[in-house]
Amino acid sequence: MDSKSSIFEHHTRSYLQQLARMNLARLADRLGVVVENRTVTVPVFGQRYRVTSERVDRPDGRPADYTTTVIICRYLLQCREFEPAEGQWQTFKDFPDAAPLVDYFANNVEKVIAGRFSGRLERLRNAAGRLGGQRPAIELSVDFLSTIEALPRVSLLLLFNEADESFPAQSTVLFENRVQHYLDMECVAMVGTLLVEHLDKSAQARFG
Numbered sequence: 001m002d003s004k005s006s007i008f009e010h011h012t013r014s015y016l017q018q019l020a021r022m023n024l025a026r027l028a029d030r031l032g033v034v035v036e037n038r039t040v041t042v043p044v045f046g047q048r049y050r051v052t053s054e055r056v057d058r059p060d061g062r063p064a065d066y067t068t069t070v071i072i073c074r075y076l077l078q079c080r081e082f083e084p085a086e087g088q089w090q091t092f093k094d095f096p097d098a099a100p101l102v103d104y105f106a107n108n109v110e111k112v113i114a115g116r117f118s119g120r121l122e123r124l125r126n127a128a129g130r131l132g133g134q135r136p137a138i139e140l141s142v143d144f145l146s147t148i149e150a151l152p153r154v155s156l157l158l159l160f161n162e163a164d165e166s167f168p169a170q171s172t173v174l175f176e177n178r179v180q181h182y183l184d185m186e187c188v189a190m191v192g193t194l195l196v197e198h199l200d201k202s203a204q205a206r207f208g
Contacts, residue, residue, distance in 0.1 A: 008066045012056075015073035020053040022077070030079050031182075032152035042072050045150055045198045046132045051076065067194060071187050075151055080181055087177040089157050092192070095177075097185045109192035110171045113160070113199065118169035120203075121162050127203040128158060150191045154182050158195070 024035045034041040040051040049064055049072055050057045056064040056072055064072070092109075093102040117124040125144060133146035136157060144160040157174040161167075173192055183191065 012066070012069055012073070015070070015077065016051075016053055016055070018077055019051065019073065027076060027079055030081075031076070033076075040076060042076070042151065043149075044068060044072065045148070045194065067190050071151070071183070071190050071194070074187050075154070075183055078182060078184070089174040090177050091172060091174055092188065095175075095180060095185055095188070097180070098188075101185060101189045105173075105189050105192055109173055109189070109196055112196050113158075113171040113173075114169040116196075116200065117160065117171070117203075118163050121160070123203050124160060124199070127199045130202040130205065131198055133158070148195070150195065151182070154179055154191070156191070156195065 019040075020038075024038060024040055027033050027040060028035045033043075038052065042049050042051060047059050049059070049068065051072060056069045058064050058068075063069075092098050092105045098105070113124075117127075121144060125146075128144075128146040128148060131148050133148045136145065136147045138145075140159065142159045143162045144158075146158050147155050148158060149155045155176060159172040159174070161170045163169040173195065175188060179188055
């Protein structure tokens with residue numbers, strides 16, 4: 001096992017040990033997840049992951065990837081004593097603790113979505129729909145917009161403008177300002193990278 005894998009395993013084991021000491025029953029009411037016999041089921045972009053004291057499993061029973069594992073564990077561990085009210089949408093860079101990750105988020109999330117779906121608006125529309133995306137009850141001057149639930153209580157708003165003769169395709173991903181009550185900003189950035197992965201997989205499943 002290389003040093004990177006060892007570090008990942010250490011972090012995962014630490015998170016799962018912390019979860020094992022928690023009163024998991026409270027997570028059901030506060031986060032809207034399912035808790036049965038010390039097993040927590042957490043939907044991530046519509047896929048149901050199972051969390052035990054031993055591991056985090058994908059829907060097919062195989063171990064979840066490290067990024068998804070970290071997001072789920074920290075989401076459960078950060079569970080608050082209260083549920084914050086729904087808030088306003090804001091860009092990643094507008095969160096107080098986001099500054100060190102702003103360029104990462106722009107380059108690895110928003111620019112990637114813009115590049116991969118430029119000229120493929122219908123493909124993006126179908127991919128978002130397969131992730132449970134819904135058109136929000138707001139009007140914005142963009143070519144496409146959709147709200148997508150990443151985790152219970154953690155939704156994002158995807159905006160996309162197709163390229164024209166003056167500008168390249170542009171994508172913006174917004175989060176409700178209450179997201180910082182459920183995840184730290186590093187994990188919010190990781191949610192963005194998962195969005196890219198799930199959009200890709202969804203688009204490939206639809207179009208091949």
